[in-house]
Amino acid sequence: MNLPGDRLQKLLAASGLGSRREIEGWIAAGRVTVNGKVAELGQRVESLEAVAIDGKPLRRQKLVAPPPRVIVYNKPEGEICSRKDPEGRPSVFEQFPRLRDGRWVLVGRLDLNTAGLLLATDHGELANRLMHPGYGIEREYLVRVNGEVDDASLARLRTGVQLDDGMAAFDTVEERSGSGRNRWFSVVLREGRNREVRRLWEAEGLTVSRLKRVRFGPVFLGPRDLRGAWRDLDEAGVRQLFALVELNMPAVVPEGKQAEGSPKRSRSPREGSSRSRSPREGAARPRSRR
Secondary structure (H helix, E strand, C coil), X not given: CCCCCEEHHHHHHHXXXXXXXXXXHHHHCCCEEECCEECCCCXXXXXXXXXXECCEECCHHHHCCCCCCEEEEEECCCCECCCCCCCXXXXXXXXXXXXXCCCCEEECCCCCCCEEEEEEECCHHHHHHHHCHHHCCCEEEEEEEEXXXXXXXXXXXXXXXXXXXXXXXXXXXXEEEEXXXXXXXXXXXXXXXXXXXXXXXXXXXXXXXXXXXXXXXXXXXXXXXXXCCEEECCHXXXXXXXXXXXXXCCCCCCCCCCCCCCCCCCCCCCCCCCEECCXXXXXXXXXXXX
């Protein structure tokens, strides 16, 4: 069930009035009121409600949550998609920008040896819907296959192959380049089962030697998206994702009217030399933004 408004401590922290923990202390001490009544932890409020701290009303425009944020990250091979790893391997979360409030939620995962486009957002419901198979959002990959790929194998990959967790198939399989036993293909599928792309090819007796995701729904990985770097998806792109999963996007603070103390946005590197490594892939020396 979707409840109206946002939690009071989250909204106040996002408005730059203090950390969430600090504000929770104010609420617990009875210093915060809503419409003249002492507030409670977890209470939900909307931007037009009268909120006061120590009896002093806040400006209503401060009580507007910042817009949802989505970043596009070009994951290199060798990074895991977990926050902690007992083996000490590098994590994608170490490369993401810090959030003043909330936490990054990955939109799907890529395994250790898979590179390419990875989306992360601070809006949990958006992430959940984008990952839900019911929405059938396309994922496109570039894959280099070792082995003899014949027409019969390609036909089975399009119509359906039995895996240990059920039938699976690619929506499309298109040959890109290469010859002999090393060929590049572009494949599209609409679900994100564990290692599904690799397992489909392995079911045909073939080995995947390189795998890179280049598209998730309407979001593409471009030649200026350097390996190990992130960028903010612009407002139009974020709105497109919300519309794709039939979710209403929260009101956005107009530019120039951002609440005092709200986080500044930084951008990833946009320039640098690049060289072609595979079809449609723009790769360069790994760089990251924290």
